[in-house]
Amino acid sequence: xxxxxxxxxxxxxxxxxxxxxxxxxxxxxxxxxxxxxxxxxxxxxxxxxxxxxxxxxxxxxxxxxxxxxxxxxxxxxxxxxxxxxxxxxxxxxxxxxxxxxxxxxxxxxxxxxxxxxxxxxxxxxxxxxxxxxxxxxxxxxxxxxxxxxxxxxxxxxxxxxxxxxxxxxxxxxxxxxxxxxxxxxxxxxxxxxxxxxxxxxxxxxxxxxxxxxxxxxxxxxxxxxxxxxxxxxxxxxxxxxxxxxxxxxxxxxxxxxxxxxxxxxxxxxxxxxxxxxxxxxxxxxxxxxxxxxxxxxxxxxxxxxxxxxxxxxxxxxxxxxxxxxxxxxxxxxxxxxxxxxxxxxxxxxxxxxxxxxxxxxxxxxxxxxxxxxxxxxxxxxxxxxxxxxxxxxxxxxxxxxxxxxxxxxxxxxxxxxxxxxxxxxxxxxxxxxxxxxxxxxxxxxxxxxxxxxxxxxxxxxxxxxxxxxxxxxxxxxxxxxxxxxxxxxxxxxxxxxxxxxxxxxxxxxxxxxxxxxxxxxxxxxxxxxxxxxxxxxxxxxxxxxxxxxxxxxxxxxxxxxxxxxxxxxxxxxxxxxxxxxxxxxxxxxxxxxxxxxxxxxxxxxxxxxxxxxxxxxxxxxxxxxxxxxxxxxxxxxxxxxxxxxxxxxxxxxxxxxxxxxxxxxxxxxxxxxxxxxxxxxxxxxxxxxxxxxxxxxxxxxxxxxxxxxxxxxx
Amino acid sequence: xxxxxxxxxxxxxxxxxxxxxxxxxxxxxxxxxxxxxxxxxxxxxxxxxxxxxxxxxxxxxxxxxxxxxxxxxxx
Numbered sequence: 007x008x009x010x011x012x013x014x015x016x017x018x019x020x021x022x023x024x025x026x027x028x029x030x031x032x033x034x035x036x037x038x039x040x041x042x043x044x045x046x047x048x049x050x051x052x053x054x055x056x057x058x059x060x061x062x063x064x065x066x067x068x069x070x071x072x073x074x075x076x077x078x079x080x081x082x083x084x085x086x087x088x089x090x091x092x093x094x095x096x097x098x099x100x101x102x103x104x105x106x107x108x109x110x111x112x113x114x115x116x117x118x119x120x121x122x123x124x125x126x127x128x129x130x131x132x133x134x135x136x137x138x139x140x141x142x143x144x145x146x147x148x149x150x151x152x153x154x155x156x157x158x159x160x161x162x163x164x165x166x167x168x169x170x171x172x173x174x175x176x177x178x179x180x181x182x183x184x185x186x187x188x189x190x191x192x193x194x195x196x197x198x199x200x201x202x203x204x205x206x207x208x209x210x211x212x213x214x215x216x217x218x219x220x221x222x223x224x225x226x227x228x229x230x231x232x233x234x235x236x237x238x239x240x241x242x243x244x245x246x247x248x249x250x251x252x253x254x255x256x257x258x259x260x261x262x263x264x265x266x267x268x269x270x271x272x273x274x275x276x277x278x279x280x281x282x283x284x285x286x287x288x289x290x291x292x293x294x295x296x297x298x299x300x301x302x303x304x305x306x307x308x309x310x311x312x313x314x315x316x317x318x319x320x321x322x323x324x325x326x327x328x329x330x331x332x333x334x335x336x337x338x339x340x341x342x343x344x345x346x347x348x349x350x351x352x353x354x355x356x357x358x359x360x361x362x363x364x365x366x367x368x369x370x371x372x373x374x375x376x377x378x379x380x381x382x383x384x385x386x387x388x389x390x391x392x393x394x395x396x397x398x399x400x401x402x403x404x405x406x407x408x409x410x411x412x413x414x415x416x417x418x419x420x421x422x423x424x425x426x427x428x429x430x431x432x433x434x435x436x437x438x439x440x441x442x443x444x445x446x447x448x449x450x451x452x453x454x455x456x457x458x459x460x461x462x463x464x465x466x467x468x469x470x471x472x473x474x475x476x477x478x479x480x481x482x483x484x485x486x487x488x489x490x491x492x493x494x495x496x497x498x499x500x501x502x503x504x505x506x507x508x509x510x511x512x513x514x515x516x517x518x519x520x521x522x523x524x525x526x527x528x529x530x531x532x533x534x535x536x537x538x539x540x541x542x543x544x545x546x547x548x549x550x551x552x553x554x555x556x557x558x559x560x561x562x563x564x565x566x567x568x569x570x571x572x573x574x575x576x577x578x579x580x581x582x583x584x585x586x587x588x589x590x591x592x593x594x595x596x597x598x599x600x601x602x603x604x605x606x607x608x609x610x611x612x613x614x615x616x617x618x619x620x621x622x623x624x625x626x627x628x629x630x631x632x633x634x635x636x637x638x639x640x641x642x643x644x645x646x647x648x649x650x651x652x653x654x655x656x657x658x659x660x661x662x663x664x665x666x667x668x669x670x671x672x673x674x675x676x677x678x679x680x681x682x683x684x685x686x687x688x689x690x691x692x693x694x695x696x697x698x699x700x701x702x703x704x705x706x707x708x709x710x711x712x713x714x715x716x717x718x719x720x
Numbered sequence: 721x722x723x724x725x726x727x728x729x730x731x732x733x734x735x736x737x738x739x740x741x742x743x744x745x746x747x748x749x750x751x752x753x754x755x756x757x758x759x760x761x762x763x764x765x766x767x768x769x770x771x772x773x774x775x776x777x778x779x780x781x782x783x784x785x786x787x788x789x790x791x792x793x794x795x
Contacts, residue, residue: 081750085743112777115752265742271749275757299779300762309766401781405769408783414770508744509783510751513772 023182024072026096029107030119031078031088032394032514034135038107038165039075040522042175059091060530066175069182074101080512082122086438096126097232103129103182105174110140110147110162113286117278118271120156124189125224127217129181130158133174138164146287155281157190166520188218193273196260200227200253207249211242226250227257228270299394299515306395312402319395320421323386327425331379338378342371365551376428376679380535383422383429384528387436390418392519392527396436397511404509410491411498412449413442413509420446420490423453424483427680430455431687432535439507445497447688451676451701452490454483457627461671464631465664468652486672493704550625550678554596562589587636596621610670610709611663620670626677662716666709673705724759724782724790725768732760733792740789751780753790 060075077088108116163170204223225233261269353359404414423430437443466475566586600618615637623630638654685694763772
């Protein structure tokens with residue numbers, strides 16, 4: 007055994023027990039983990055996927071516990087990412103014991119997962135959680151009897167009331183120290199007969215195995231891949247195979263189905279019904295009066311009021327995210343500016359200083375800047391999820407979104423996209439199905455984020471009268487959203503085609519979330535964001551910085567500094583400095599690239615300056631305005647309200663080109679930070695590349711059409 | 721044959737057969753919708769696009785297409 011080996015290697019430290027915490031969704035697993043330990047958090051994640059497992063470490067007596075909190079799963083069907091992560095972990099990773107958390111108020115449903123765990127031949131302890139809630143509902147569970155029936159220790163606990171926790175840990179320790187015992191899982195006579203056939207065959211041939219013959223037989227009948235792989239190598243397989251095939255046929259016939267999994271599900275269900283009938287007593291007869299959940303649902307999923315109520319909640323969350331979030335954003339911005347100006351004088355080398363201040367501090371600052379927004383949004387989403395309201399939203403909106411190939415729950419990431427694409431990509435995690443989530447991720451960019459607003463304001467201000475500008479701005483946003491829905495449909499019937507993913511979703515009971523649970527979730531996610539995005543984005547920001555600063559032409563510096571010295575007025579000085587900046591940017595790799603690729607964007611009516619601005623905009627949309635400012639030589643330090651920049655743009659950019667420019671801004675990649683997050687959430691950089699190609703092609707084609715049509719109309 | 725989508729709000733039925741393809745069938749089974757399971761229709765979204773049913777003590781939302789693949793009979 008692994009643990010005892012460790013003891014020999016490391017005699018000073020205590021024994022290590024690695025626990026895998028498994029349960030169906032909404033059984034209070036996270037809350038239990040909080041109650042068990044004073045949650046010394048250790049955040050980890052599986053590479054490549056978005057679902058994170060959390061590890062919690064704590065000490066109990068002489069034991070060091072590592073509890074791995076696995077994502078909630080209904081069964082081992084590998085349908086959602088959660089199911090896959092949990093299933094893979096349980097089958098492939100090393101751990102000592104499984105704690106199966108159950109909702110005492112709904113044992114029959116929870117036992118379905120348990121019966122799958124019973125065939126895994128691992129040490130198992132059952133935690134009957136929410137025992138206080140069961141008491142209130144008049145449900146009496148005889149844990150002692152249940153332990154005997156299953157031959158698995160069952161412990162009543164309540165994570166909320168913090169009862170039974172110590173007993174649970176004691177039981178885990180006892181089980182850990184004791185021998186593995188065969189769980190009692192009894193099937194119908196027909197199935198038992200077939201199991202007996204296989205077992206006696208294995209006995210006859212003295213087959214050597216770690217697991218019990220019964221366990222092997224059950225797994226063979228259940229078509230467990232791992233068991234098949236193992237036995238396939240054995241010489242007895244040639245004889246065993248026909249027996250297994252025959253047995254499967256009999257079982258399928260007995261259940262009147264052609265699907266062995268369905269047959270076993272029915273077997274389990276029957277077994278579970280038996281267990282529940284034995285150990286659960288309903289003491290108070292459930293009154294016919296409506297439960298609280300039914301009362302709330304009568305309002306929240308009301309056919310008429312349901313959607314307006316939801317829209318109101320979303321609007322409030324939005325207001326909070328972008329008004330409340332802006333307050334600490336100013337502080338963070340201020341802090342990084344202060345940090346930059348404080349550090350700058352201490353570095354004598356010009357290049358190093360620029361790299362540290364503009365590249366690293368600027369880049370990391372831009373990432374940290376979004377943290378308040380993200381925290382507020384995560385709190386909101388955590389509230390929506392833990393209360394059980396999220397499922398209702400999906401229920402209400404699925405009809406509309408399904409028309410466009412999207413999912414009811416796609417709504418939340420899409421709306422979030424109007425604020426900032428980064429939290430939008432992250433909130434797409436609520437979509438459990440890969441294809442639904444990918445499609446939503448691809449569409450989020452069509453919802454214009456806040457950072458694109460300055461560009462829109464600048465251009466609408468330059469080309470339209472004050473009274474019209476607002477309407478045009480609104481039009482830009484709406485047409486973006488409509489385009490998004492249209493492209494969702496197009497992607498659905500091309501790239502993501504195939505059968506529609508089913509929409510089968512639990513509507514959990516409404517629950518008041520505890521502060522601790524929300525805090526735990528939000529903290530974990532925020533740390534992940536800072537860790538992941540921070541490292542990626544800091545690196546990327548440095549690359550962009552390098553491209554726009556090198557090669558540095560010192561000749562230009564000399565020529566201009568001479569001119570600047572000679573100039574008398576402050577205004578002239580500033581003008582010359584801007585001309586220098588423009589010339590330097592033109593000479594830089596980014597500028598050269600802009601000039602070099604200008605022929606590509608010529609059909610859209612862009613000059614090299616607009617091209618450079620768009621390319622810089624790949625880093626962040628905020629950069630577009632300041633780059634235009636530098637390039638149209640009125641100073642890099644401009645914002646969208648700058649009158650002179652608007653004037654310059656009106657004079658230098660034809661209207662049709664401006665239309666094409668806005669279309670590109672609406673559609674192409676939101677920013678580097680968002681793209682890195684996208685790649686993380688989609689699970690592969692391959693998808694980021696697809697997104698780049700998709701958005702670029704769409705942006706280019708639509709901009710071309712926009713340009714031509716505007717030229718014709720003018 | 722009657723399917724779950726045909727049922728009215730408040731109707732209690734028993735599953736007689738799952739006509740779903742493999743993936744959906746497994747999904748339904750993992751939620752306890754299988755032969756002989758008792759269901760109650762709790763709510764319907766506008767135009768029956770999605771419906772809410774009760775399986776045991778669990779509430780479940782189903783899209784109309786999925787509901788139509790569940791064959792039921794009245795209790």
